[in-house]
Amino acid sequence: MPHVTHFADVTLRINGADHALHVDTRTTLLDALREHLGRTGSKKGCDHGQCGACTVLVDGRRANACLLLAVTLDGVDVTTVEGLADGDALHPLQDAFIEQDAFQCGYCTPGQICSAVGMIEEARAGWPSAVTGDLTAAPALDDDEIRERMNGNLCRCGAYANIVPAIAQVAR
Amino acid sequence: MATTVAPTTLGAAVTRVEGREKVTGEAAYAYEHEIEGAVYAWIVQATIASGAVRRVDAARALRLPGVLGVLWHENAPDLGEVEDGELAVLQSRRVAYRGQIVALTIADSLEVARDAAALLDVAYEAEPHDVELRDDHPKLYKPPKVNPNFETDTEEGDVDAALARADVVVDRTYTTPAEHNNPLEPHATLAVWRDGGLTLYDSTQGAPRARDTIAAVFDLPPERVRVISPHVGGGFGSKGTPRPTAIAAALAAKHVDRPVKLAATRQQMFAFVGYRTPTIQRLRLGADAGGRLLALAHEVAEQTSTVREFAEQTAVPSRMMYASQTRRTSHRVAALDVPTPSWMRAPGETPGMYALESAMDELAIELGLDPIELRARNEPETDPETGLPFSSRGLVACLREGAARFGWERRDPTPGARRNGPWLVGTGVASSTYPARRAPSAAFARALPDGTFVIGIGAADIGTGARTVLLQIAADALEVPPERVRVEIGDSALPFAMLAGGSMGTTSWGSAIVRAIEALRERLAEHAGDLPPEGVQAQADTTEEIKAQERYARHAFGAQFCEVRVNADTGEVRVARMLGVFACGRILNPLTSRSQFIGGMTQGVSMALHEESVLDLEFGDYLNHDLAQYHVPVFADIGDIEATWIEEEDPHLNPMGAKGIGEIGIVGTAAAVANAVHHATGVRVRDLPIRLDRVLAGLAA
Numbered sequence: 001m002p003h004v005t006h007f008a009d010v011t012l013r014i015n016g017a018d019h020a021l022h023v024d025t026r027t028t029l030l031d032a033l034r035e036h037l038g039r040t041g042s043k044k045g046c047d048h049g050q051c052g053a054c055t056v057l058v059d060g061r062r063a064n065a066c067l068l069l070a071v072t073l074d075g076v077d078v079t080t081v082e083g084l085a086d087g088d089a090l091h092p093l094q095d096a097f098i099e100q101d102a103f104q105c106g107y108c109t110p111g112q113i114c115s116a117v118g119m120i121e122e123a124r125a126g127w128p129s130a131v132t133g134d135l136t137a138a139p140a141l142d143d144d145e146i147r148e149r150m151n152g153n154l155c156r157c158g159a160y161a162n163i164v165p166a167i168a169q170v171a172r
Numbered sequence: 173m174a175t176t177v178a179p180t181t182l183g184a185a186v187t188r189v190e191g192r193e194k195v196t197g198e199a200a201y202a203y204e205h206e207i208e209g210a211v212y213a214w215i216v217q218a219t220i221a222s223g224a225v226r227r228v229d230a231a232r233a234l235r236l237p238g239v240l241g242v243l244w245h246e247n248a249p250d251l252g253e254v255e256d257g258e259l260a261v262l263q264s265r266r267v268a269y270r271g272q273i274v275a276l277t278i279a280d281s282l283e284v285a286r287d288a289a290a291l292l293d294v295a296y297e298a299e300p301h302d303v304e305l306r307d308d309h310p311k312l313y314k315p316p317k318v319n320p321n322f323e324t325d326t327e328e329g330d331v332d333a334a335l336a337r338a339d340v341v342v343d344r345t346y347t348t349p350a351e352h353n354n355p356l357e358p359h360a361t362l363a364v365w366r367d368g369g370l371t372l373y374d375s376t377q378g379a380p381r382a383r384d385t386i387a388a389v390f391d392l393p394p395e396r397v398r399v400i401s402p403h404v405g406g407g408f409g410s411k412g413t414p415r416p417t418a419i420a421a422a423l424a425a426k427h428v429d430r431p432v433k434l435a436a437t438r439q440q441m442f443a444f445v446g447y448r449t450p451t452i453q454r455l456r457l458g459a460d461a462g463g464r465l466l467a468l469a470h471e472v473a474e475q476t477s478t479v480r481e482f483a484e485q486t487a488v489p490s491r492m493m494y495a496s497q498t499r500r501t502s503h504r505v506a507a508l509d510v511p512t513p514s515w516m517r518a519p520g521e522t523p524g525m526y527a528l529e530s531a532m533d534e535l536a537i538e539l540g541l542d543p544i545e546l547r548a549r550n551e552p553e554t555d556p557e558t559g560l561p562f563s564s565r566g567l568v569a570c571l572r573e574g575a576a577r578f579g580w581e582r583r584d585p586t587p588g589a590r591r592n593g594p595w596l597v598g599t600g601v602a603s604s605t606y607p608a609r610r611a612p613s614a615a616f617a618r619a620l621p622d623g624t625f626v627i628g629i630g631a632a633d634i635g636t637g638a639r640t641v642l643l644q645i646a647a648d649a650l651e652v653p654p655e656r657v658r659v660e661i662g663d664s665a666l667p668f669a670m671l672a673g674g675s676m677g678t679t680s681w682g683s684a685i686v687r688a689i690e691a692l693r694e695r696l697a698e699h700a701g702d703l704p705p706e707g708v709q710a711q712a713d714t715t716e717e718i719k720a721q722e723r724y725a726r727h728a729f730g731a732q733f734c735e736v737r738v739n740a741d742t743g744e745v746r747v748a749r750m751l752g753v754f755a756c757g758r759i760l761n762p763l764t765s766r767s768q769f770i771g772g773m774t775q776g777v778s779m780a781l782h783e784e785s786v787l788d789l790e791f792g793d794y795l796n797h798d799l800a801q802y803h804v805p806v807f808a809d810i811g812d813i814e815a816t817w818i819e820e821e822d823p824h825l826n827p828m829g830a831k832g833i834g835e836i837g838i839v840g841t842a843a844a845v846a847n848a849v850h851h852a853t854g855v856r857v858r859d860l861p862i863r864l865d866r867v868l869a870g871l872a873a
Contacts, residue, residue, distance in 0.1 A: 003232070003235075003236060003287075003291065004237075005236070005237060005238065005283070005284060005287070024281055024283040024284070026283045026287075027281075027283060031282055031283075034203075034204065035281075035282060038206055039197070040197055040198060040199070040200050040201075040204040041196070041197020041198070042197070043201075043356070043357070043405070044203075044358070044435070045356045045357065045358070045405075045438070045799075046438040046798065046799050047437060047438065048438065048798060048799070048800070050438070050798060050799040050800045051356060051438075051799050053356055080197065081195075081196065081197035082196065082197050082198075084196075085196055090192070090195065090196070094192075094195040094196065097191075097195050098187050098188065098191035098192065098195060099187065101187065101188065101763045101764060101766070101767045103188075103191075103194055103195070103635075104406070104635030104636065104637070104767055104768075104771055105355065105356065105357065105403075105404060105405045105406040105634060105635030106190070106193075106194030106195075106199055106403065106405065106635065107201065107355075107356040107357040107405030107406060108356050109194050109195055110195075110197040113195060143811075144808075146807070147807035147808045147810075147811075148807070148808055150807045151806040151807050151808050152806075153807075154356065154799060154804060154806065155356070156354055156355055156356045156406050156408075156775075156804060157356075157406055157635050157767075157771045158770060158771035158772070158773070158774025158775055158778075158805070158810070159767060159770075159771060160774065160805070160806075160807050160810045161770050161774070161810060161813045161814075162767060162770070163807070164807070
């Protein structure tokens with residue numbers, strides 16, 4: 001069998017705007033964002049779903065963009081960190097991250113912020129985590145809950161101690 | 173030297189200048205710069221640990237639509253020789269370690285470049301490999317110097333006689349594993365050749381130095397090479413000097429005559445971008461019954477590669493830390509068939525102080541003395557080896573301040589005596605230290621007609637907050653609000669400056685900025701009338717100033733306190749609380765400084781409990797080469813962690829009165845954790861990381 005490359009058309013809806021792309025079917029959402037759409041906000045730290053730097057919101061739920069193939073996302077709403085601010089007004093989490101010095105190198109930061117947006121919604125929707133005590137009550141986002149729910153986002157600079165209060169400031 | 177900058181903005185908790193760019197995702201890191209027509213390179217790695225490439229068959233790869241080229245040793249352009257053998261990319265058929273770069277594929281898409289790499293047929297002549305460090309390894313030798321330029325061995329007095337007459341002797345061997353820096357941004361380069369010159373958008377800790385090295389590799393005059401690096405996603409040493417990725421990107425771009433993007437994969441970062449050497453350290457401490465050290469011997473075995481000698485200065489902190497009547501330090505390295513180790517946050521101090529501070533804890537227990545008191549009793553009046561006065565030495569102040577804040581005086585020293593359900597609870601302490609240095613740097617300062625100022629320096633902000641702190645320094649030196657100052661960094665076109673390393677970025681760059689501003693003031697005083705549209709500029713270089721500075725032993729100090737819970741059934745160690753207290757001269761920005769300290773401490777907890785690159789002896793490769801298997805802390809691993817500092821006025825440092833703070837946070841942390849684990853359980857784990865199985869084996873014994 002000859003070794004061939006397959007292409008397909010897909011329309012990605014990124015932060016509310018449609019983008020028609022003709023892509024290699026192996027293209028991940030992350031590479032589509034970075035290499036086809038020139039977006040700098042979604043970061044590639046491991047390309048294996050292990051670090052969380054590429055976290056985006058897919059139909060409102062957080063997902064690792066490196067683990068999704070672009071061609072599977074036709075017409076699906078994707079929100080990246082670039083879509084969180086309202087014009088010049090930053091998202092409250094973005095403000096909180098700056099205020100609490102919740103990043104150093106900044107490479108995990110877009111993923112942390114997207115993940116926190118999704119995480120806060122999950123908690124509001126009543127989803128428990130591994131550390132939720134009372135599964136029948138609405139989970140309250142105390143520090144332990146925030147830590148547990150953010151475990152998928154690595155920060156090698158070690159800014160966890162500042163990210164937790166930044167998220168808490170917005171979530172509570 | 174007097175502190176010359178009156179602090180107005182300095183000392184204030186100014187948020188990061190580039191904060192908005194980073195939280196909105198606008199900040200462009202190396203791979204993310206938009207260059208028209210850029211194509212993609214992919215690295216092919218050796219699958220043997222020693223031997224040679226026999227043949228590369230690129231036919232199938234080259235037939236793949238979209239492939240623009242394949243490079244290997246037979247068709248790669250010749251490169252100039254540089255000291256770092258890792259940069260001789262594709263220059264020989266020799267394979268020095270598994271994972272070394274043996275070929276590059278270049279294609280018009282990332283997917284095709286990667287596919288082509290898989291289609292490349294590389295045949296090898298394998299030879300037996302030797303990858304395991306042992307303290308009796310026949311290849312251990314004495315390197316001429318240890319990093320960066322310390323004496324390999326030192327000896328003072330008769331150590332053996334002192335050990336023989338000591339009332340108490342601790343003789344222990346501690347080991348630390350290979351550890352990989354793993355900055356979250358992989359090493360990445362976008363290389364552009366234009367008119368015979370080379371521009372690299374590179375993930376580097378020092379654009380000017382990278383420019384000079386890369387120019388030498390490509391036999392170009394330095395002015396034909398430019399390295400641009402506005403944002404760097406961490407480095408912790410591994411981006412301190414150019415790595416093979418930068419050379420590979422430039423080679424590939426030259427080969428296809430197009431701009432080329434290249435990033436190491438996370439897996440590849442366990443091969444050719446550097447790591448911390450494993451160490452085997454024998455510590456011998458001899459003391460009299462009063463706890464005064466009579467002998468201190470610190471002997472280290474560690475590894476380097478066959479490509480380049482890197483000898484970590486692991487025993488160096490033992491030369492200045494404590495007063496001891498006699499002292500011996502030594503380093504031996506074995507050149508193995510492994511990747512070249514390199515800088516990882518506080519090379520030398522980090523593994524060395526783990527061993528020394530663990531041994532001090534063991535000695536305190538043998539003596540029945542409080543570990544803080546033991547350290548205080550061995551406080552030297554001058555630098556033990558050089559006899560130089562300390563410019564300031566805040567160790568005991570940090571220990572005492574930390575003890576008060578942490579509640580140390582309530583501590584019962586008995587190990588294994590506190591239990592809460594399945595959890596054994598204990599506390600530990602350790603000292604920290606790191607040299608307070610600066611290196612020659614240049615900067616310009618420009619006054620513009622609109623009343624604003626521009627500062628330019630080839631500095632780097634790898635997450636330290638340098639851009640922000642340099643702005644504060646400049647604003648105070650200019651005596652204007654920071655809003656009127658812009659600081660340009662991260663570009664080799666700016667004046668040559670020290671790289672971000674050795675905790676001497678801010679001190680080196682800040683000194684140059686202050687001197688440039690002083691020179692600008694003189695120019696402005698001579699200037700009559702309005703400023704010209706391009707402004708008035710002055711430049712300064714600190715080479716002579718640093719050469720002429722008074723001789724002092726300049727070091728930062730700190731104390732690390734830790735409380736752990738250890739599960740008696742599973743051996744799981746949880747860090748319940750950590751406190752670091754530091755003496756680092758004047759703290760220039762409490763917000764970003766605290767982040768640096770806590771970040772270092774977090775990496776120290778990681779070293780104590782998580783990090784370990786596991787070598788597969790059969791294949792000669794680091795097995796756990798991704799972030800699922802190479803463990804670093806996640807949110808749930810880091811709870812109550814706090815850093816603070818004592819006021820320290822030191823007039824012998826630099827115009828800011830500051831000591832570097834980037835590395836000291838990691839130093840001592842692992843020992844504090846290990847000492848706390850011992851206090852909790854009675855189990856002394858002398859091999860990092862403190863894994864469950866190691867704790868359980870001790871609990872069962």
